[in-house]
Amino acid sequence: MGLPLVTAAVATLVPPLQRRQAKHREATGALTSLASDTVSGLRVLRGIGGEDVFAARYREQSQAVRRAGVGVANTQSVMAALQVLLPGLFVVGVVWFGANLAVAGEITVGQLVAFYGYTAFLAEPLRQISQFIQFLTRALVAARKISTVLAVEPAAGRLGEADADVDPLPLDGAVALHDPRSGVAVTTGAFTVLVSPVPETSAEVLRRLARLDDAASAGVTLAGRPVVDVPLATVRRTVVLSDATPQLFTGTLRHEVDVRDSGDQLRVVEALAVADARDVLESLPEGLDGEITEKGRSLSGGQRQRVALARATLTAAPVLLLVEPTSAVDAHTERRIATNLKRHRAGLTTVVVSASPLVLEHADEVVFLDADGERTRGTHAELLRRAHAGDPDALAYRRVVARDIENPEEVSDAVARR
DSSP states (O other), rough: OOOHHHHHHHHTHHHHHHHHHHHHHHHHHHHHHHHHHHHTTTTHHHHHHHHHHHHHHHHHHHHHHHHHHHHHHHHHHHHHHHHHHHHHHHHHHHHHHHHHHHHHSSSSSSHHHHOOOOHHHHHHHHHHHHHHHHHHHHHHHHHHHHHHTTTTTOSOOOGGGGGGOOOOOOSSSEEEETTTTTTTEETTTTTEEEOOOSSSHHHHHHHHHHTSSSTTTTEEETTTEEGSSOOOOHHHHHHHESSOOOOSSSSSHHHOOOOOOOOOOHHHHHHHHHHHHHHHHHHSSTTTGEEEEEEETOOHHHHHHHHHHHHHHHHHHHHEEEEEEETTSOOHHHHHHHHHHHHTTTTTTEEEEEEHHHHHTTTEEEEEEEETTTEEEEEHHHHHHHHHHTTTHHHHHHHHHHTTTTTTHHHHHHHHOO
């Protein structure tokens, strides 16, 4: 009877130990993420004088981890002490009780020694049970985190649905994609640029068109069909989105660009040329087999952006959606990329979020958006001519695209004369 009672007493520490271990794991994860973000952006932080701010945040989070670790250690130390104390008290109690029975003549001295032996023997299983409880506690905390991750449902489609090897959806109609929320209709085979006073407004339109979230993409049509009714694998083969902050992974430049394993080296080199990223290729001693570190930290911001653009163009997707693909490059590089992209994607549907005149001048169609949706559309030159004529929607467009030009009236006059 005594052994189960002692074990139950030790087990009372399991719930608080689980809670404290879970808190410690969460704090450690937050600290690791903060450290990783700080290191990856250290060059930028130093440039803007934000190094001290992030260092203070790291110290604060580090102290939170320390406090959580002390809480775990306190509970574990109490449990370790009870592993020694409770069996010891149990043995002392049994010996005292047995000694009284031996003095009273109810048991013999030999029986007392034998009973003491049984008690001492049972103390070892008790210590093992206590250790098992500690290991079980850690396992339960880890299992809960794993089960939480595995229980996450994809925002679009079902788990694994996008992995099927299928052909892209034919784009036979005049409109490749349509977003009823903004009113944007993407013309098939055209090079379209979305412009908005708030770039995130245009980026959200592209994310809806790419079906990243079924709830947000409800009503969007792809080739005249509701995009949520098209198999997700088909959508992923037809529509490729490269967001403003694309991720790069550890591996060779070849595998970083050729994510669909085409195995065609010439096409990989061509994609790098389209993105004006040949300097990345030349900077790696092993060329295409050169290693890129985690998140592309071995590359500059502009190089990372251009490698991601090369990766997107190599897919040769019927519809390519690009969010600010040239925001981290200089004007000369941006002009070359825009020219290359327009030529390389001839006959395919391309939609770009950008307010740069160097990109806009290559657009077959420019769509100007605000928070309520599409306000006006036309070519870049047409919109500037309409702005010169006093069109209020075109004037709003000109204010966005000419934000860095001292005298936008001169631009409108020049376009009008043309």
